Amino acid sequence: MTVRYMRYYRLPDEEHSVSRRAQRIESHDDAHEMARRRLPRIVYEFVEGGSERGRALRSTVEAFDEVELIPRMGIFEQPELGTTVLGHPVSFPVLTAPAGGIRLIDPAGEAAVARATGAAGTIQVLSTMTGFSIEDVMASATGPVFFQLWYPGSVERAGELIDRVKAAGASALVLTIDSPIRIPRERSYRGRLPLGPTSVRRLRLAPDAIRRPRWLARYALDRDGRQMPMFRHENGEAMAMWDASKALAARTPTWDDVAELHDRWNGPLVIKGVLTADDARRAVAVGADAIVVSNHGGNFLDSAPPSLSMLGQCVDAVGDDVEVLLDSGVRRGSDVVKAVALGARAVLIGRSYVYALAAAGEEGVRKILDLYRGDIHKTMMCIGCRSVAELDRSYIRAPKGW
């Protein structure tokens, strides 16, 4: 059953319907809480993550509170939220970030995200660790799809993937460079997702899953849900998650590899996981078209700085040579406005849409994207800024050095 939803702030042209569950999502925190209740703990912990003590995750979110918005009065116009990313128009400056393994969260996984992201008028970045093949995702997509590449250890091995992704019609390659080893996790359940080859390992899920019968039934019926179709055995069959993660033993390339990969791909290249001005300049030197300033959502180096605090110096280092995107810690529309004012062309959201997917499936993702759009609109009205293209540092007060 669907009903029209109401909320505190509605955009003038917002008319479509969403399900009752999606209607209950009014913020990132709502989606987070609904997901926490719906998912077995081990799966929830996989999404929430945070490396070691969770310091980077906390500080990355809190960094947005360090930036204040400075309003201008006497301006009352509907702001223009649209921009372009690598030449593709987006209706507001938010993309959905690559998130591997989300078919465990909802069997419609990345295909649902493709539909919701396209309907919202923006771009999906599909993870190498997708539960649906790029061909299936492209069939569901109504907007551009970028493909995120985990480096498989050599340019030669990456070649087959790259050719397949290109043939399927991905608009850009997003190479993640920030996770040279498997991410260290400390909290008891974390990093112990039951991807193993035996059903004995999967039994670890049982005590939790029994208490989440709805999730369990859908997980059990989704027979292909534990496969990674972007990885194939020699006989052409898709690999199981476990084999696919082993195939990615080396996850990050050197800068020489990046340059070689770029030649092989011969299309728009985005480098994800840059945190310093030096690395931003290196990305330009190897011919990247865009960078994502990111600390992997606080999931990699626990003492890494918040990506928002490093954005300004990366923007200054590259000037107009490449587009600069940001992710990590974005939780609401005003966070997006702050990042754009500090020089980002757009942001990527990760947990926000993954939680919304867990909470209410495709409609949940659509709802959270609508919330972001509405929130950005509201914030722009409040600060008296007419378009995201006009957002700059004059609209914010940030700590020294940001």
Ligand SMILES: Cc1cc2nc3c(=O)[nH]c(=O)nc-3n(C[C@H](O)[C@H](O)[C@H](O)COP(=O)(O)O)c2cc1C
């Ligand atoms: C469940 C999950 C899976 C992820 N998988 C990938 C991945 O396969 N490749 C990648 O580059 N980043 C991956 N990320 C990181 C996101 O792309 C993004 O950098 C991060 O989530 C942004 O932070 P946020 O969650 O605070 O928005 C993943 C994040 C989550 C939450």
